[in-house]
Amino acid sequence: xxxxxxxxxxxxxxxxxxxxxxxxxxxxxxxxxxxxxxxxxxxxxxxxxxxxxxxxxxxxxxxxxxxxxxxxxxxxxxxxxxxxxxxxxxxxxxxxxxxxxxxxxxxxxxxxxxxxxxxxxxxxxxxxxxxxxxxxxxxx
Numbered sequence: 001x002x003x004x005x006x007x008x009x010x011x012x013x014x015x016x017x018x019x020x021x022x023x024x025x026x027x028x029x030x031x032x033x034x035x036x037x038x039x040x041x042x043x044x045x046x047x048x049x050x051x052x053x054x055x056x057x058x059x060x061x062x063x064x065x066x067x068x069x070x071x072x073x074x075x076x077x078x079x080x081x082x083x084x085x086x087x088x089x090x091x092x093x094x095x096x097x098x099x100x101x102x103x104x105x106x107x108x109x110x111x112x113x114x115x116x117x118x119x120x121x122x123x124x125x126x127x128x129x130x131x132x133x134x135x136x137x138x139x140x
Contacts, residue, residue: 032119034058034079038137041123043106045133049099054107056137064088068107070096075111084117084126110134 040054041047048054048069057065064075064086075088088111095101113134116127126135 032079032082032117032124034077034084034117034124035060037140038124039140040107040135041138042136043103043110043134046103046106049103052100052103054103055140056135068111069104070094070100071104073108079117082116082118084114086111086114086126088112107135 035058038056038058040052040056043054052069053067054069055066058077059065062076062078064077066073068091071092071094073088073091075086075090077087078085088108091108096104110126113128114126115129116131118125118127122138124137124139125133126137128134
């Protein structure tokens, strides 16, 4: 009887060890498909204005395009693992209503501060060097 208990315990311990070894891969091992169009849902803890055209577009050749709520912009990006640098380099200069201009200023302020990204259940979180969420994006 004691031998059977020892065998059962050994089988259970072995099974638990195998389950523990099958954990999900670390964040750095997960590949994020960044290319394409992303709607900006939130900027610095504030949701974007409904029906705002705010978006980021990541294209082949490290090209960054987008709309920061009122004006279009362009630039470049560098992605290495989960390290992400955004470098806006030009923008159009049309005027919009004050609320969109304020939101545009927050987007323009956030973009060059981005240092990392995290994929969170279909949403892309762009973070600063301290891990604070700057932007939350969803795929268009």
